[in-house]
Amino acid sequence: MRPKNSPWKVIINLNSSLETANIDLHSIFCREIGNGSSVSFWSYNWLGNYTLRSLFPRLFSLEAFKECKVSDRCNLLHGPKSRTWNWRRPIRGGLEQSQLLDLLLLLRDVNTNNTPDTWVCNLNTSNSYSVSDLRVKIDNSILEPNGNQTRWNKILPIKINIHSWRLGLDRLPTRCNLDARGIDIHSKRCPVCDEDLESNQHLFVDCFLAASLWRKIAYWWGLDDYPKQLTNQSPLSKNLLLHHIP
Template sequence: MTSIHGVHGGFDLIENQISHLPNSPWKSIIDLKKPLSQLSINLSSIFTRKVGNGETFSFWNDEWLGNTKLCLLFPRMYVLKTVKGCLISDRCHQLNGSCNFTWAWRRLVRDGLEMEQYRELLGLLVNFVPSSSQDSWICSLGNTLDFSVSSM
């Protein structure tokens, strides 16, 4: 899916871009985005990311830890980043059952709001530990929660 529809699975495409996608079962699912939104059903809320090794999802630009992108929750930290599109695996590494973080700041974090956001970010990440499994998607409509096109 990502090779055809991008890392966001096509959910981030605007309507005229969707019409140019190749015909496929996934394109049919994405095509439901507009009619479902008219019924107050958010298609992207049905599909959520399940982080495994973090090699697929963006640390800052994907909703993977809660319902908001980290770049929006921690804008001061995002501005300090040297690589805005880094993956979760670029920042979080499992070591002895816990997660170690590798940051790439343009400069040291300063006191005040920056330090406050940094501490909040670390607090949000305190229980996160990447696994050895691959990243995947969860579909809240199925019995197993694992996503497959055939289940749709």
């Protein structure tokens, strides 16, 4: 029997799916250094978007203990902002000395403390994770921008609100939309009147059955006319077609 993936492996694999939406979980969740005892000094990007081993490859090649932690190199026992190194041989001049000076400059404001290392989420100012914050980020990345703000009418059932929202985005499964998505149907013509293609405009306005209903609604509400276009909606058509009652 094939073993199931562990929960952590499933979570890590989510990053490859989210990368298609330009979302990098490694940039959202990061470690906040406390005592530095659980964070890899060289192999984790705890000081920015890159690891120290990629920024300073010559120094990493000289490191005697490549799995060292932040606490091994930035240790409170040796005083504030002290750095403890373990090189295979002494640092030479040239590139090695230059990289060491750059590394010390990068570490100048780093100081460990006695608190444990923690995870922080940068989706909000409180640095705490919430499903809604991540959902908003995902929606903003994958959903098409729409200049019109979605307004929900709490008086109407939720299915009517969703239907109106999909109508405004032209996402209803009309025959024209199904054909545009490669679904094989025998005809794109309106099954009610067979006089035109079944688009949103025809289905909700132009078809003789829809026009008859609109005339009755207009008479019932005491209106002189009813909306004739879905693509260029007046305030009246927004109220009638999309149920966006102010």
